[in-house]
Amino acid sequence: MITKKTSRLLGAAVVAAAVVAGVAACSGSGSGSSGSAGGTYTFWDPYPQFDASADWTKLVEQCGTDAGVTVKRTGYDTSDLTNKALLAGQQGNSPDLLLVDNPVVSTLAEAGILTTTSENKLDTSDIQKNILAAGQLDGKTYGVPIGANTLALYYNKAVLSAAGVDASSITDWSTLTDALGKVTAAGKKGITFSAIGTEEGSFQFLPWFWGSGANLTKLDSDKAEKALTLWTDWLKKGYAPNSVINNTQTTSWQEFATGDYAFGENGTWQLGNVKKAGIDYGILSIPAMDGGAAPAPTGGEFMTIPVQKDTARYATSKKIAECLTSTKSFVKTDTTLSYIAPTEAAQKEQVAANPELKPWVDAVAAAKGRTSDDLGTKYPKISKELWTAVQNALSGSQSPADALKAAQTAAAAATK
Template identity: 70%
Template sequence: MRKPRRTLITAIAALGALTSVAACGGGSDSAGSGSGSTGGTYTFWDPYPQFDASSAWGKLVAKCGTDAGVTVKRTAYDTTDLGNKALLAAQQGNAPDVMLVDNPVVSTLVEAGILNKTSDLGLDTASIQKNIIGAGTIDGASYGVPIGANTLALYYNKKVLSAAKVDPASVKDWASLTAALKKVRAAGKKGITFSAINTEEGSFQFLPWFWGAGGDLTKLNSAKGVAALTLWKDWVDEGYAPKDVLQNTQTTSWQEFATGEYAFGENGTWQLGNAEKAGFGYGVLSIPAQNGGSAPVPTGGEFVTVPVQKDTGRYDVSKKIVTCLTNSANLLATDTTLAYVAPTAAVQSEQVKADPALKPWIDAVASARGRTSGGLGTKYPVISQPMWTAVQSAVSGAKSPQEALDTAQSAAGKGTS
């Protein structure tokens, strides 16, 4: 068994593939004050700097602390910083009491030995959808409670498709989607926009096509993986997708779609609010698999976790805070605010009653996969980085799709061996 410090250093290196490495200050007062069931201050970290203390989310966090008989000191970090700060804080012995983290980071934190099992804390996850809890499950044990999930689909512009005489219902596989893009271009409009940037966002957006071809993340350079990468390259080469997909984040890709000039935009649940403000009629389609049907899509979203503490007497209150944040009433309220699909069928049903437009997203989440699921765990970041690098190489024309994925598989193999 590796020594704890070595484990943390290894985990930090792995996490660097998922998030940008940021310098960490000299620690925090995460241990707070007070121990046991009542009183004191408990620390809570989340990746929502856009929500201040006066927001619905900020108020809920504070209320959950009050209900548990304590004061919650909340600190919000950018998603790219939170994982590394968590690892470094644990190394320094001052991890927060409760922490909300992006789901692919959970396995890295578990490998570092800094998260408690939900079963050890007595947290009930029985009602959580299996594929959603799976993103935070390692060796059969879950290490957090998902607060919600999001994923990807294809937004489409009704006016653009109508002008090109394309029926959205005709888009059932890659061939019919490509045929639709050809018609759109012939009608003088733009085809599809997505993010192929050289970060985890690029991998996240590529996965539906990779999985939709039957690709296996442990065999990046299979014929199925090559087919997916060839599809994207051909779209750019034919002018069906813009060359700036290589620099597009999911945000800038959305901004392109929101101009009203594109027929399709691959993006997520979190853009629903912006879609309503776009000023044109839109619809949502599942991303098609190569030969028909819906492609598996990756689950996004965060898990509420309880880091390991020297003072185990703090866990009872931490459990109360987690339970409060993830009860059905609060999931319904916060997932609406965060544009998430709830992780339980009961709350999903209430969401659809309130907003029927969520139905295709709930269907997509139901068939989604965790990026670290299937036993990949901390191997995923080591695979993802070569994969997004291959996308960049092939789409830019620097290498053929086969050559790019051969290089990626070689790098991933060395990193996971």
């Protein structure tokens, strides 16, 4: 027999299958069980790369010790974590704490397996509103972000200098396109990015989409067409390589790391790699069409407290969550994960320790949650049609206008 709650969970599982993290963070495998009595609390996260010796694991365990309990941590692959969380919620044995990629929060909230911050009493007053928005649905907040990452443009100072381009002159799409023309005329390569037919492709296109003033509820607007035309024109002119159609964010980065490209669209998580590449680099916010910084999508995870049969457990879960989201932990954790902290106080400490993070703090301040604008669980369905439109336009199988018109028709049908 399928109960109303079970029906919601099964439907959410279908949506969850379409949610793939568009950021460089975090996936893995493992097993876990619901929180059990006797001082043991369970914690699931999407960081399987961290074993028992990792700083992250030690921090989680220490926060448990500080709360007077033992924390049993398990890491899962990002998509696997979502499905396991939905199944555990259906079976009534959710973990005590659950750390999930921000677009997944609305899926789990709609399924009815997360407590709200008004219920679990987690404080969100100091969290930047644009970062917190990714964990909100129907006016309720379902967790606390542990940090955020986003996209910007890395640029190669040597390539720009050889082409006679001053990075500070790049303020909008027109000046960026002019710079790409000068770079390619000088014998170098222009810009590389990821336009693959997955969430990564949507993630990388969104700054240009939003930077045009377009809205995800109307994929075929004139503004959206301008954004997609920008990318298709770059390919036609040779300013961007045809490889972007299949590029992940990793392969796109590998192209930039050759030193031949003027620009590479990528995230905070590449800071360590750019130094290893030995490139004399700078960071630019992705420009909006008419100037200013375009809203880039936020990546990162939310600390949530799932619904428990024994509601008395929430008090201790809250203590553990508060420890993991304190300013001290934000700075330690977010620096390790290449995240920008979600509070001003922690951001100041990060920049004081590493001034190179300042452009990323600015980028995160202008960023936007993918499930914002009350999209919630509609976002994955819209995103799928958006990345399909990008693929069709860049491959030349459809014009930007036709590709987006087809995308809007499909998205409208999928989100009824």
